[in-house]
Amino acid sequence: xxxxxxxxLKDGKNLGGGILKVDNFINHQVDAVLMDACGAELAxxxxxxxxxxxxxxxxxxxxxxxxxxxxxxxxxxxxRKSKPITMPDTVYLTVAPxxxxxxxxxxxxxxxFLGRGEKVLIIDDFLASGATILGLIRLTEAAGASLVGVxxxxxxxxxGGRDALGFFNVKIEALARIxxxxxxxxxxxx
Numbered sequence: 001x002x003x004x005x006x007x008x009l010k011d012g013k014n015l016g017g018g019i020l021k022v023d024n025f026i027n028h029q030v031d032a033v034l035m036d037a038c039g040a041e042l043a044x045x046x047x048x049x050x051x052x053x054x055x056x057x058x059x060x061x062x063x064x065x066x067x068x069x070x071x072x073x074x075x076x077x078x079x080r081k082s083k084p085i086t087m088p089d090t091v092y093l094t095v096a097p098x099x100x101x102x103x104x105x106x107x108x109x110x111x112x113f114l115g116r117g118e119k120v121l122i123i124d125d126f127l128a129s130g131a132t133i134l135g136l137i138r139l140t141e142a143a144g145a146s147l148v149g150v151x152x153x154x155x156x157x158x159x160g161g162r163d164a165l166g167f168f169n170v171k172i173e174a175l176a177r178i179x180x181x182x183x184x185x186x187x188x189x190x
Contacts, residue, residue: 001037001038001041001175001176003034003037004034004037004038004153004154004175004176005176005188007025007031007034008020008022008154008176008178008186009186011024011025012024012186014181014184014185014186016181016184018099018128018156018158018159018181019099020126020154020156020178020181020186022125022154026060026063026064026125026153027059027060027125030063032063035063035064035066035067036067036070038064038067038068038153038175039064039066039067039068039069039070039071040067040071041175042064042067042068042071042123042151042173042175043068043071043072044071045151045171045173046068046072046121046148046149046151046171046173047072049119049121049148049149049171050119050148051072051074051119051120051121051148051149052074052118052119052120053074053075053076053077053114053118053119053120053121053145054068054069054072054074054075054076054077054120054121054122054123055076055077055078055079055109055114055120055121055122055123055136055139055140056076056077056078056079056122056123056124056136057078057079057081057107057124057132057135057136058078058079058080058081059078059081060124060125060126061078061123061124061125062076062078063125064123064124064125064151064153065078065123065124068121068123068151072121074121075113077109077113077114079107079108079109079135079136079139080107080108080109081105081106081107081108082106082108083106083108087108087110088110088111088112090111091108091109091110091111092108092109092110092111092114092139092142092143093106093107093108093109093139094106094107094135094138094139094142095107095135096131096132096134096135097129097131098131098132099128099129099131107132107135107136107139109139109143111143114139114140114143114145115143115144115145116143116144116145117144117145117146118140118143118145118146119145119146119148120140120145120146120147120148121148121149121150121151122136122137122140122147122149122150122151123150123151123152124136124150124151124152124153125152125153125154126152126153126154126155126156127150127152127154127155127156127161127162127165127172127174128155128156128159128161129159129160129161129164130159130160130161130162130163130164130165131161131164133150133152133161133165134164134165137165137168147168147170148170148171149170149171149172149173150165150168150170150171150172150173151172151173151174151175152173152174152175153174153175153176154174154175154176154177154178155174155176155177155178156178156181157177157178157179157189158178158179158180158181176188177189
């Protein structure tokens with residue numbers, strides 16, 4: 001998606017070590033117009049997936065997931081990183097390493113919002129190593145739901161996440177695929 005690529009080149013910051021800072025338009029401050037366009041494109045790509053629910057991770061995946069949900073007419077559930085007192089005692093919980101936090105984080109979903117028979121489309125901001133998305137898949141499986149696809153705004157192909165998810169044999173889409181971040185440059189797949 002050219003608009004997303006252009007914005008990454010304009011406002012994204014390659015911090016080295018595979019870290020791409022997109023706080024200006026995705027992770028801290030959200031460009032709602034860009035997220036709407038990204039959501040529309042992801043909805044188009046997954047229109048025939050049969051999804052009944054979208055799942056993402058708190059917090060950076062929420063904006064693209066909500067916009068995709070809006071365009072698909074689907075509810076969006078996000079895995080929390082801490083359990084609020086309003087959540088039931090029994091929850092679906094897994095742990096996934098966080099590249100940007102430098103430590104493992106919990107991903108928690110209430111059984112009220114993810115259940116048996118659901119067809120889950122996972123939408124997130126990044127597909128890098130695949131660790132967070134694999135955590136979301138574990139939550140999906142624990143709920144007795146089935147995975148129907150994975151969508152991301154940005155894929156860092158050099159981190160192998162797509163290969164890590166290949167076992168699940170579902171459609172994987174990324175709107176901007178980065179093949180290299182060497183020497184401060186950001187290079188997209190053709």
